[in-house]
Structure formats: structure tokens, C-alpha cells
Amino acid sequence: MPASLKTAARAVLLAVGATLVAAALALFGGPGVTALDWSVYDRWLRARPPVPETPSLLVVARDPASEARFGTGTWDRAVLARVVAALGRGGAAVVALDVPLGTPSAPGRGGAGSDALLAQAAQTVDVVSIAGPASPRDAKVGHVIAEPDADGVVRGVPASLRLGDRDVPAFGLILVATLTGISAADLRVPVDVRGRTLVDFAGGAWPQGVRVFSFLDLWLAIEQGHADKIRALVDDDAVVVVTEPARGGTLRTPVGAASPLAIQLHLARGVLAGSRLHEATPPMAAAVVLVVAVVAAWLMLALRWWAGVAGVVVLAIAYTTALPLMIRGTGLVLPFAPPLAAAGLAALGGLVVRQRASGTRIRRLEDENARARETLVRHESAVESLEDDLEAARAAVARSTGAERDLGRAADALREQLAEARRQEEATRRRLDGLERELAGLRPADAGPGALDDAGQEALRRACAEAGIVTRDPAVLRVFADLGRAAQSSLPILLAGEPGTGKELFARAAHRLSPRVAQPFVAVNMAAIPPDLFESELFGHVKGAFTGAVADRRGYFEQADRGTIFLDEIGELRGDQQGKLLRVLQEKVFHRVGATRPTAVDVRVVAASNRDLERGVAEGWFREDLWFRLKGVVLRLPPLRARPDDVPALAARLVADAAAEARRGVTLSEDAVAALREHAWPGNVRELQNCLRQAVALAGGPVLKREDLRLPEPRGATDAAGETGDAAVLACLRRHGFDMQASARELGWDRSTVTQRLKGLGFRALVDAGGDRARAALDLAGDPALARAVEVKLREYHEHLLRSVAGLESADAAVAACRRRFKNLPERHFRSLESLVRDQFLRG
DSSP states (O other): HHHHHHHHHHHHHHHHHHHHHHHHHHHHHHHHHHHHHHHHHHHHHSSSSSOOOOOEEEEEEEEEEHHHOOOSOOOHHHHHHHHOOOHHHHHOSSESSSSOOOOOTTTTTHHHHHHHHHHGGGGEEEEEEEETTTTTSSSEBBBOOOOOTTTOOOOOOEEEEEEEEEEEEEEHHHHHHHHHHHOOGGGGGOOOOTTTOOOOOBSSSBBBBBBEEHHHHHHHHHHTTTHHHHHHTTTOOEEEEEOOOOTTOOOOEEEEEEEEHHHHHHHHHHHTOOOOOOEEEEHHHHHHHHHHHHHHHHHHHHOOOOOOHHHHHHHHHOOOOHHHHHHHHHOEEESSSHHHHHHHHHHHHHHHHHHHHHHHHHHHHEEEEEEEHHHHHHHHHHHHHHHHHHHHHHHHHHSSSSTTTHHHHHHHHHHHHHHHHHHHHHHHHHHHHHHHHHHHHHBBOOOOOOOOSSSHHHHHHHHHHHTTOOOOOOOHHHHHHHHHHHTSSOOOOOEOOOTTTTTTHHHHHHHHHHHHTTTTTEEEEEEGGGGGGHHHHHHHETSSSTTTTHHHHHHHHHHHHSSSEETTTGGOOOOOOOOHHHHHHHHEEOOOTTTTTEOOOOOOEEEESSOOOOHHHHSSSOHHHHHHHHEEEEEEOOGGOGGGGGGHHHHHHHHHHHHHTOOOOOBHHHHHHHHHHEEEEEEHHHHHHHHHHHHHOSSSSEEOOHHHHHHOOOOOOOTTTTTTTTTHHHHHHHHHTTTTHHHHHHSSSSSHHHHHHHHHHHHHHHHHHTHHHHHHEEEEEEEEHHHEEEEEHHHHHHHHHHHTTOOOHHHHHHHHHHHHHTTTOOHHHHHHHHHHHHHHHHHH
């Protein structure tokens, strides 16, 4: 299957899983999920521009002035009857009342007479009223019930409710139906799965765009007989007369508090304005969630991890931005939280799958690398056997005269076989090199410090780590141990070493390990102090001592009183400055600049220099008496090139710090760690830090490769020709994974010489192991990971040896033949070969 199809299939599977999880969260996550989904809808309603006026709706509302005239309780229905009659005469198309017709009025509020007057007035105009238990069957009534969502906010009302033995539409819908002449059932208002229709809120307590008129002003116009004013006010509109006190208080809506009747008027205004708000159906919502999750998963799988994360963030922002645009354009309210939750889950799953795929790829490459290495070993062994056979054939040709032609042809055939075997070996070697480079570039390096075998050394390593010193080098650990003992005394400490070797870290460790740990530690860079400010900086000054001395100032020595002062780069001091410093170190008393009284201090001195101060004494640029004053304990820090085993752990720490600073997830590959170990680092840790900070800043991926380090080309391999001992050859072979060509290149030999050395070592190992090839291979390899390749070589060498002596009559004849065949084998190893041959004849 093509990679693109695999990526798409994985993205779909991840998206389906993420969608199911998001659906479960939506079902069982409680009211918070619903409130979060509706928050987009609520914000859009509050932030929308003003809606146009709806001239067909007029609200005659009860207000404080009206209550002052008619009372604060329920009004006499005779008043309402007179208003309804006047509105009918004035040309109102529909009059909507907030009282249920047919229901008796309260005692003392007009009684049956007032009810009869209201019923008579209702015959003169189309009247819509609130449904009541005794509402006439032919009356146009509507309910004002509004059920809040789980978060207590009303966003929709039931389009129809079953009250008694009939279905009653919402008050706002029956009002619009009566005004437009369309039945409530034919309005085709969108409803959701709960049978409710969304309300297009605009405004606040009363809908925005709807005219609101005071009941008292209308009543005065009726009393004064201003029929023209009433006719101009009504103008063939639907008039909603609100005379009853607010029943049940107010309800929360996205645009503020509103009464149930006002919510119904919001619904009526929206329907008249052509609003078609509707909630997405479950299948549509599931499809949206799935599509968003598929895109998020595909971004994480198809792009680099950082680009995928950026793409998912952009996708979330785009979807969040599109929600209000969708509401404004189509009236569709889409889910908010489930798609983003599904996108996040799908992106997380994509990241996990990506990491697992990377691990699978690394394992596949490792397996292929192992197979290629074994094939290379076989080819190498075949080449070596053919070379031996060719050498034997040449010797036979030289000895024989009668069969020269046949042996020549055999030699030519062997040459062709040898050439073909070499071609196969070279091709396998190129393939192996490519696999190893790819694998080393993909596999993050394991640069953990690990535990040292020696318990005392491990304790020192941990103490160094607590002081911020990353090392496992025995020389550095010895220096730290000496530092810990010296810190308990009051002797001065002199730290010598190249720049960047961590002298200040050791100085701080000396202070931390000393009895003065609770007192100040003051670090002074002596090379950075201007000559004319030397005394003022180190010893301080009093007010008025010189121009600009506006106040007393404590010098570095006084600041470090009872603590430790670290004098870095002390070798850069001039002669006169050395003398002034010597006097303070001897007497521990000094004068501030401009002071007449001496100041005594008790300080522990730790000095450091990257220059050879002892040589400076001999050459005359450093005072001998100051040298002897400073050299209470002299500790020399080795350079980084002398402790290559510290490079991986140091590099891991520095990369982690640089990655945290750059806010990136970056690790080193094995190939990069190998390159760092090979570099000389003349600038020590400081140069290493700068190299890695640059690599982290400029690298394009999460794993730093060799080329990301931008190191200069390495120098030629070390000439190891002088290392002729078997131990040196075996160590070289182990370093190169028993790659004969690479080992020969390092040793400066030809490959046949290295082969003969390995053959001799292999024969000796077989004798020591009693013929057990697996045990002999493990003894030679020194590492179980290399044992398989070494075992293949030993098998080839041993079988070639046995083929060489096959058919010979005696062990002596076989030994003599082997001495001619393996004439290049070192003499010290021939005894092992002879032992193997004689053992074979004894068994045969």
C-alpha cells in the first residue's frame, strides 16, 4: 500500500476513535459540555449588529406610571376590555393578551361582568391569548413555557405542547400565524430532537426592533377620544397588551433577563424577520466531529511533528472562527467542544502513532542492519578464503611444471570468483554503511549518566552532579575528592586549567562544601577590572575619596567577609596590582580608598587561572611570593579532550537546557554523539555549549544529526601502526564492530594483515573454549551485540581450515600443509591452529 494511503487510513481510524471518545465525553461530561458548546451561540447573539425594526409588532406594556394609575396588582378586566375594543376600532390586525380568556377573574377585580365585557370586546378583533384550562376550543391560544438548558439559560421554546386534550403552539408562533394568515403548523419553523425551536434573541427585556408603548399613554388617548392617534399608532399591526404582573419572575437568556412572554415575543420577531436558527442534527454533528478529527490526525501523521502541531492549532482557530460565520450565514448552530476535543485526541493519537511508527522503523532498520552485517561477514570470509586459495594456487603453480596450464585456468577462475566476491562485499558494505548512517541519524542517543561500577566513584559522581558538575571521568572525580577534603580547611585553593573547563563550578563547590557555606560567595573576574579602579573595586572607597565617590562603597573583599572570594583569571594582574593583593592576603587587612582606618576581613581565597603561574614566576611576570601565598592546594582540571566519556552526558545536559530555552523538543542522535566524541574541543565545555545551542536553534527536526552540528571536517584517523599487540588489534576491531576494512584503515595496514591477526585470535579462542564457537565468539567480541557477527567469522575460518586438511593421511601432513597454506599467520598463533588440526584428526 502506498505511504499516502497508509497515512490516510491511519488518520481515519484515529479520527473514528477520537470521535467516539468525544461523543462519550459529550454524553457523560455533564452540563459543562453543553454550556461550552452553546457559548459560541451566546457570544454571537450578544455581539451581532442591531437588527432592523419590525413595524408589524407593537407592545403596549405595563410600566410604573400605569401601576400608579391602576394599581400594582391584577387590573380589572373591564379596563382591558375597553383597550381591546379601542384597538379593534383603531385597525389592529391582531390583539395579543397576556391573560387566558375563559378563565374567571380574581375576586374583587371586576368579576363576571368584567369577564363578559372582555369576551364581548374580543369578538370585534382577532385575539390571541395565553392558554388556560378553561380556554374556549375555538380560541387562538398559545403557551409561554420556556425550559432552560442545563446551565440555566433559555435558548429555545417548545414549538408545541400537549395541554389537556389538544396541542397548543408557542404563543409567539400563534401570534405570527394569526398576523400572517398562515396556520402555525405551516410556518415550518426548524425544531430540534427535543421538539423545541431556537429563539433569535436580539435586545434585552423586550426584543430589539419592536415598538414598545406605555399602557397609560394609550389609556389617556382612549379617554381623550384621540381615535386618529390610536389609528396611527396601531396601523394594522399586531398589538401585544401586557397588563398582568410578571408571573414566575424573569428567566436568563443569552442577552439578559427576560419574562416568559418577552421570550415569546423574541421568537415572534425572529420568525417575522426570516430567522431560521436551528441546531445541527446528531448525524450532522457527528460528521463535523469526524471530519475535524480526520484532518487533525492527517496533519500529525503527514507533516513533521512541529508542523502538525501548528496545523492542528490553526485548524482549531479556523473552526472556532467559522462557527459564528455559519450561524450568521445559514442559521446552523454547530457543536463546539466535541470537534475540538476530537481534534485534540486525534492529534495526540497521531503523535503516539508517529512515535510508534518511528520505533518500528528503527527496529526494522536494526534488523536489516544486522542481516546486512551478517551478509558482509560472509562475503568478507568468502573473499578471505578465496584469497588464501588463490595464494595456495599461485604457490602450487610455482612448484608445478606439468600441470601449469590447468592450474593457471584454476587460478583465473579463482580470480574471477574473488573479483565477484569483492564486488558483492563492496555492495553489501555500501548498503550496511547507508543503513548504519540512517539508523544512527534516527535513533536518539542514550546519554544517561548511568551508575559507575565502583561505589566510591559513584558517590563522587552524584556529589559532582549536585554541584552542577557532569562527569564520570576518574581524573575529574579525583580532583573533586581532593577539593572536598581541601574545602574543610582554611588553605587557599588554586584551580588551574584551560578556559571552559569549569573552574568557577569547582570554586562554588569548594564554598558549598566548606564550613562557610552560609556566608557570601563573591566571584571576581580580575581581568575585567580597569587598572585605575582596581583598589576601589577590591577594597572599596569612602565618600569623597575621588570625583564621583558620592557615597561609601564596600569592596569585593569586604562583601565576602566570613565567606569565600573567587579570584578568576588571577594571572592577568599587573605587577603593582599583585603587590597590593599580596598584602591583603598576608595581613587580611586593607584600607578603603580615602580611608584613614584599616578594615579587617576573614575571607577564604579560591583563585583560578588558565595560564601557567609557575612558569610565570620563572619568566618574571608573576610574583613568587604571591604564587606561594596562593598555592595552598593546587588542583588541575583536565581539558574535555582528555575525558571523551564525559561528552555524551554533557551534551545531553546542554541540549536539554538549549531546548528548554528555545521551547523545542530536541534530542541528540547516536551519530551526532559519535561526532561530538571525535571532536577535539579546544574551547572545552564552553565551545561544546555554543555548538549545541547553535544546532538546537538551526535544526529542522526533533533529532539532531551529525550534519546539524556543523563541525569542521575531522582530521585523519590516528596512526595506530605502532600498536601491533593483539590486545590493541582486538580493541580496534571491537571499536569498529569487527569491520575489517575500517579496522585496517585505522591501523594503517592492509586488510589481509588484519584478517590474519583475527584468524590467529579466533583459533586461540576456539582452543581456549574447547571448540565451542559461541563461547569463543563471545570472548572475542566482548559484547553480546557483536557476538553473532564474530561467530559467523569463526565458523568460516574453522570450516576453511578443515577443508584445507581434508583428504590428508596424517596430522603431521595436515600441519605441514597448513604451514604452507597459512604462512602469513603469526607464529604465536600457529600453535593454536596446530592444536585444532590435531584435535580434528583425533576425532576423525
